[in-house]
Amino acid sequence: MSVRSKVVLVGVTLLVALQLIGGGCGKQPARLTTIKLATTTSTENSGLLDALLPVFREKHSIEVQVIAVGTGKAIKHGENGDVDVILVHARSAEDKFVADGYGANRRDVMHNDFVILGPAEDPAGVRGMKDAAAALTRLADSKVSFVSRGDDSGTHKKEHSLWHGAGIEPSGSWYLSAGQGMGACLTMANEKRAYVLSDRGTYLAYGEKINLEVLVEGDPRLFNPYGVIAVNPDKHPHVKYEDAMTFINWLTSPEAQNMIAGYQRGGEQLFYPDAVEK
Amino acid sequence: MGESILIGGFWRALILIFTGDVRVYEAAFVSLWISCTATAIASALGLPLGFAVAVRRFRGRGFVITLLNTLLALPTVIVGLFVYTFIRRGTLFGPLDLLFSPGAMIVGQVILALPIAAALGQTAISSLDPAARETALTLGASPGRVILTTAWEARYGLLAAVAAAGGRLIGEVGVSMMLGGNIAHHTRNLTTAIALETSKGEFAVAMALGIILLVLALGLNFLLRRLQGRGEEPA
Helix, strand or coil, X not given: CCHHHHHHHHHHHHHHHHHHHHHHHHHCCCCCEEEEEEECHHHHHCCHHHHHHHHHHHHHCEEEEEEECCHHHHHHHHHCCCCCEEEECCHHHHHHHHHCCCEEEEEEEEEEEEEEEEECCCCCCCCCCCCHHHHHHHHHHHCCCEEXXXXXXXXXXXXXXXXXXXXXXXXXXXXXXXXXXHHHHHHHHHHHCCEEEEEHHHHHHHHHXXXXXXXXXXXHHHEEEEEEEXXXXXXXXXXXXXHHHHHHHHHCCHHHHHHHHHCEEXXXXXXXXXXXXX | CHHHXXXXXXXXXXXXXXXXXXXXXXXXXHHXXXXXXXXXXXXXXXXXXXHHHHHCCCCCHHHHHHHHHHHCCCCHHHHHHHHHHHHCCXXXXXXXXXXXXXXXXXXXXXXXXXXXXXXXXXXXXXXXXXXXXXXXXXXXXXXXXXXXXXXXXXXXHHHHHHHHHXXXXXXXXXXXXXXXXXXXXXXXXXXXXXXXXXXXCCHHHHHHHHHHHHHHHHHHHHHHHHHHHHHHCCC
């Protein structure tokens, strides 16, 4: 190959490369980056994130990879720096996460509420009770089967605080500690005609798949707020803090909050936005 | 109820396959490429190890064989936990950014399959008549030549070892869940998708995914049998 043809070849190669880079930049304003989000099974199982994340990705060129576990484990992943941001529901554990320096910038995102579900025939007779702790006391007294998450999730933490409020340490063959996600526990309670504490979102998302009814609701203690927290880059310098903050700012923006308010399953709203005043 | 899930799952599987459902094909693709990669690596490391254990005589050989056979029963969650403690942030391999990635799943699956390839490979080589190998050596064949000939003689057993390793990997869920994190479009394979759909109460979809998994495993084994079958034809 002559020197001249070599020069031409190099020139053409450079031109093609520049074209590719230029063309790429023209089409995509920023390269697609990814962040990891540890969250609860309820946000994923309800389908909410599937509705939100593609819109965020389109807008900010950030792909959010979702690891759906219980709140306790999600917070642990945050503490270990396994993920960049967490979306969880256990307010006191969240505050501790921030106070211990693992989390930066906690923001309220949305809420729904917990409900006590049970079989329609309601053998313990708790239907319509407004005091959740009193209802649990009655369940314990009548020794009807109760399925507990038993997995240190946000729902499990809530259940634990309710038992604590009732002054009961639940144990015995009627108390079934499943160690599984919300959906699996609903299925188990459905099969065993047992009672179970659930977030309303997952219950509604399950719809006709289970024959459990809402028996106790409306106690202020059953309020279920979700918070989003970026993992503190001071503790874990490798985390993608800025991308995580972009996600948090978007999740709490009017656009995302309106999408949350409009998200329905079976004609019912699952989550109520908290970050933007109506 | 049980029958309706099975039949419903079968129809659902057919619909999902023929409508080109993206989630199903993604999960199947993740299952295939991760498990095939891990099987290839585990075989490349494990079969020579099994070979060495079979033909060499050294102190503690019996112990190594017992160890390999014990590791056949290695629980997937133990492997997941073990690998997690080494690849999470702030640990030895933390800077590789492996956790919750396909790479982490491959590492875990290689550890899971290595004892299978080694133990079954060792059995395959050991079952050969050692006289042939010794004769070849005394006749002056090079060691490399002897190794190739021995491996060729034991090819059915070695392929069976690879098939067993691959079968274990494509069906395992513990390692994939703990190290991959079941991230949609990324580390969600057929088994973790089945676990997820089951927990969501979507039994028919889960059953459909299970049927697809079985069909894939069946296809891979047919492929291996064909390879074996060619070998069986008289030269």
